[in-house]
Amino acid sequence: MKIAYISDLHLDFYVQPWADWERKLLHFLEQLLPDEKADVLIVAGDLSHYNKQSMFALRIFAEHFKQVFVVMGNHDYYLVSNNHASHYDKNSVKRETELQEMINTIPNVHLLQHYKVVSFQQVLFAGATNWYGLKTAEEQAFFNERSNDSKLIRRYSIEQQHTLEMAAYEQLDKVDVLVTHVPPIFINSHLLDRSPACYLNQLKTVKAKHHVFGHCHEQEVYEQGQATYYINALGYPDEKLPQKMRVFTV
Numbered sequence: 001m002k003i004a005y006i007s008d009l010h011l012d013f014y015v016q017p018w019a020d021w022e023r024k025l026l027h028f029l030e031q032l033l034p035d036e037k038a039d040v041l042i043v044a045g046d047l048s049h050y051n052k053q054s055m056f057a058l059r060i061f062a063e064h065f066k067q068v069f070v071v072m073g074n075h076d077y078y079l080v081s082n083n084h085a086s087h088y089d090k091n092s093v094k095r096e097t098e099l100q101e102m103i104n105t106i107p108n109v110h111l112l113q114h115y116k117v118v119s120f121q122q123v124l125f126a127g128a129t130n131w132y133g134l135k136t137a138e139e140q141a142f143f144n145e146r147s148n149d150s151k152l153i154r155r156y157s158i159e160q161q162h163t164l165e166m167a168a169y170e171q172l173d174k175v176d177v178l179v180t181h182v183p184p185i186f187i188n189s190h191l192l193d194r195s196p197a198c199y200l201n202q203l204k205t206v207k208a209k210h211h212v213f214g215h216c217h218e219q220e221v222y223e224q225g226q227a228t229y230y231i232n233a234l235g236y237p238d239e240k241l242p243q244k245m246r247v248f249t250v
Contacts, residue, residue: 001123003177004034004065004245007044007214008233010075011053022056029060032234034245040120041065041245044214044231045073045129045181049080051099058109067120068109071127072096073181073214078152085154092156112179115168123250126172127179130213131162132201142197149198162201169203176250178208182215185229189216210250217241 009032015025041061047054047070054076061068076099077092079085088094103111110118112127119125134140143150149158183190184203190196199216206227217235219242221228232246 001040001121001250002036002038002247003040003042003210003212003250004038004247005042005044005212005230006032006232006234006245007181007212008046008073008217008235009043009048009057010046010234010236011048011057012050013236015053017048017050017053021053025053025056026060029057032243032245033064034247036247038245038247039066040123041068042177042179042212043068043070044179044212045071046075046214047073049075049078049084051095051102054099055102058103059106062106062109066108068106069112069118069125069127069179070103070109071112071179071181072099072129074129074149074153077156078148079154080152088154090154092153096156114165115172117172117175123177124175125177125179126175126208128165128168129161130180130182130184130201130203131158131165132182132198133162133166134159134198136197138195139197142195147198169205169207172207174207176208176210178211180211180213183213183231184211185222185224187216187218187222187229187231188220189218210248219246 015021103109115126115128117124117126182201211229214233217233219232221230235241
């Protein structure tokens with residue numbers, strides 16, 4: 001099976017959601033499609049700050065792939081303005097629920113949450129955001145003083161979700177492909193760009209041969225033990241990363 005993957009599209013940074021945005025976004029999305037045909041697409045979080053843009057992209061992707069798997073990224077919970085926050089009653093959970101209900105209307109798009117296993121063509125997939133735990137003083141300080149997560153995610157307990165996800169991960173049997181937004185291993189970005197605080201939630205028990213993730217804006221493949229880890233973040237326009245889905249084979 002050929003699997004295309006990408007993360008951190010941040011679509012509203014490339015095409016703002018007004019003034020003929022659908023036509024412009026369609027053109028942008030078509031440029032991201034891989035050069036080789038793939039059966040499955042994985043989107044490892046951070047589609048857009050606006051659900052209407054996220055859904056537009058997922059509908060387009062659903063036309064090009066037999067199956068699309070997506071996980072929620074931290075930006076998929078953001079309420080980025082007073083009007084945006086008011087629309088969701090200043091509650092990020094309502095934005096999450098709306099997006100999940102919209103995704104459920106597309107038969108070949110599946111939102112992976114809480115490490116529940118989904119089978120497609122006899123390949124087992126599972127995933128979650130993989131929220132960081134905010135367990136250390138460094139994490140708490142970074143979260144409160146530097147991370148937009150503390151300001152733009154409203155009425156949503158990251159600590160509680162971390163605990164729930166880790167309990168679910170403990171119960172997970174081995175799968176073929178695991179998808180998270182937050183990195184499960186220490187990567188180059190943690191050394192070069194920032195503290196790992198709020199950018200890492202290590203999964204010490206390996207439960208998949210292939211693991212796709214995002215959150216840090218880099219494009220790399222890591223081999224650790226008998227597992228391969230893939231990140232292909234589009235990132236922000238000024239980062240000038242290659243704008244193309246990558247593909248691996250299961």
